[in-house]
Amino acid sequence: MLLALFWTFLKVGLISFGGGYAILGVVEHEVIAQQWMTPHEYAHAVALAGMSPGPIATNIAVLIGYYTSGIAGAAAAIAGMILPSILVTVVLAFVLYRARSQRWLEVVLHGLKPMVCALILYAAVRVAANGQPMPGLNAHTVASVAIFIFAVVASVKYRLHPMAVLAVSGLMGIAFYT
Numbered sequence: 001m002l003l004a005l006f007w008t009f010l011k012v013g014l015i016s017f018g019g020g021y022a023i024l025g026v027v028e029h030e031v032i033a034q035q036w037m038t039p040h041e042y043a044h045a046v047a048l049a050g051m052s053p054g055p056i057a058t059n060i061a062v063l064i065g066y067y068t069s070g071i072a073g074a075a076a077a078i079a080g081m082i083l084p085s086i087l088v089t090v091v092l093a094f095v096l097y098r099a100r101s102q103r104w105l106e107v108v109l110h111g112l113k114p115m116v117c118a119l120i121l122y123a124a125v126r127v128a129a130n131g132q133p134m135p136g137l138n139a140h141t142v143a144s145v146a147i148f149i150f151a152v153v154a155s156v157k158y159r160l161h162p163m164a165v166l167a168v169s170g171l172m173g174i175a176f177y178t
Contacts, residue, residue, distance in 0.1 A: 001068060001069050001073065002069060002072055002073060002076040003076070004034065005064075005065050005068065005069060005073050005076040005077045005080065006076040006077070006079060006080040007080065008030050008034065008077075008080065009061050009065075009076075009077045009078070009079075009080030009081040010080035010081075010083060010084065011030070011080075012026055012027055012030060012061075012080075012081060013057075013080060013081045013082065013083060013084035013085055014084045016057060016081075016084070016085065020055045020056035020057030020058075020059075020060070021056055021119075021120045021123050021124070022116050022119035022120050022123065023057055023119070023123075024046055024056070024060070024123035025119065025122050025123045027057075027060055027061075027064070028042050028046075028123075031064055036064060036067070036068050037064065037067065041067075045060060045063045045064060045067070046060060048063060049063055051166055051170075057081060058078055058081055058082065061074075061077040061078050061080070061081040062074045062077060062078050064077055065077030065078065139176075140177075143172075143173075143176035143177065146172070146176070147169050147172050147173060147176070150165075150168065150169065150172065151165050151169050154168070
């Protein structure tokens with residue numbers, strides 16, 4: 001199991017372009033395919049990883065590793081997740097430093113931005129859908145949409161501190177779901 005965790009998160013780490021939220025769909029596919037968690041359990045893990053300090057990609061690796069194999073599983077998953085990033089970052093730092101004034105580099109980086117946004121949106125939709133007890137419009141869906149709208153408006157329009165948005169969203173969840 002430890003080798004499977006390491007190998008799975010090594011693969012995820014190798015394709016983790018765009019940051020943690022962008023890879024949640026890939027992680028979900030791997031975790032569900034290997035039957036380490038149900039979609040509902042994964043949605044809860046993503047919520048917990050998102051509200052924990054630190055990058056969500058490493059948080060989700062630790063949570064899934066711990067859930068499946070305890071502390072050793074958490075260590076195997078995190079090692080697999082961060083090893084590619086460390087190696088690629090060192091190589092990219094060297095390349096970017098040498099090519100920093102090249103037009104082709106600017107074009108490539110601009111081309112990657114919409115792809116990253118699409119991956120983040122995909123992950124958000126998948127996490128929201130998996131958190132639902134039943135598909136379709138119901139009280140759970142309305143509550144989730146209300147919390148989402150609050151979080152977006154509070155963050156974007158009013159620029160509230162993320163911890164305040166997190167706290168109020170959690171209180172809204174308690175109010176709506178209990």
